[in-house]
Amino acid sequence: MLFLLFLLPISGLVTEAFFESHCQDGQSKSCTNGCQRGLERYFNGVANRVLPGHGYRNLTVASPVLCGRECLIDDRCFSFHYSEGKMRCELNGATASRYPMDLTEMDGIFYYGPEEPKLVQLLASGDNTGFPSLTDCWYHTHASAATECSKTGQQLCLHAQLDHASGEKYPATPLSWYADTDSLAVLTETGVTYHDLPLTAPSPGLCCSLPYVYRDPVRTASLYAVADRAGQASGCSDQGAHPCTLAELKEAYDNGYRSSTWLYFATPNRDASVADGGCGSRTGDECYQDTIANTPRPAAQSWVYCCYA
Known part of the structure; x- marks a missing residue:
């Protein structure tokens, strides 16, 4: 499918002025209602493409430059559509790089976003398999x-x-x-x-969103009290994960993962270590399959081992 790529130049100084003026209106609040983003010097456009389902405001303006101006001064706007025939400007609350599978074909309408020109071209090709x-x-x-x-x-x-x-x-x-x-x-x-x-x-x-077979555990960003089970689970959930079970820690060990740090895991009021040497002198409930040492004497506060389904 043939398409045209356009650069809509808006000088860096003008762009910066729009953003800074609008941010100051909110005083201590950051731009875009708390959503911080990088300043862009250009909107990169592609013909006959739209990002449906993300528009929130329509208006009539004489050119895509004026439409871009409206986007720059609206803290909800990340991209826009423009139809030259109808002089119709639609402001979008998202970008094609955030929703690459949503970018679809529609004659006579241009999508303008902050993406690099090569990315706009790649997205417009329709081959989005495996793209972040x-x-x-x-x-x-x-x-x-x-x-x-x-x-x-x-x-x-x-x-x-x-x-x-x-x-x-x-x-x-x-x-x-x-x-x-x-x-x-x-x-x-x-x-x-x-x-x-x-x-x-x-x-x-x-x-x-590509499928995967195995991924090393990660630890939570924050420490949690031993009794704060909801906090522990939430800390893992923030990373799209869950507190590891002993079986998952054993799988991680078998895949070469090692950590001698004692962290909380899925079983309450215990912590575990995934270290070389296995369980050492620990036996019974304090050893899992001769590999994962765990103890009923956890620290008062610790991070959590998080695993992925």
Whole structure:
């Protein structure tokens, strides 16, 4: 299918002025009703494509530039449609990179979004198999990004999923949250790089829905009291996971995962370690299949081992 790609230039200074002015109206609140995002210098357009189901406001304006201006000064707007024949402008509360499978064909209408031109072109080709989606909002914490992914039935991408996307020539992303909690990823057409966490800057999340067979456990971002079972489960749920069972920790051990830290898991009032050497001197209930040591004497506060179904 043939399509045309357009760049709608809006100077960086003008874009920044619109955003900063609107943010100041909310005083201490961040842009977009608490949804932080990166400033964009251009809207990248593609002909005969729409993102249905995400529009919230229609108006009549003389050009896509004016439509883009309306999007810039509306804190709900992330992309827009424009029909030159009808001079119809529709503001969208989402982007094609967040909902790549929703981008569909419709004659005479242009989709304009903040995506890199190569990504708009890739999405418009209709071959979206295995593509990550990039959250529209930027987050300060891994848990917040994971929660946003879960809203669309996805999870933060695994290493293997990012490698797959790179192999499919997915264009470069900013520093983004992914499955691991202790680093950020940059996805490029030639590979994936991983970076230390920034001190203050928010990042978008890379969400994936590709099936997987196994994934290493992760620990919760926060400590929980031994009796706070709801908090422990919620901490794992924020990452699209659940507290690990002993059987899942044994599976992780068999797949090469090791952690000598004693953390809570699915069984109440106990903690476990997935270390080399197995159970050591522990026997009976304090050893699971000669591999996973666990004890009824947990610390008052600890993180939780989280596993994925």
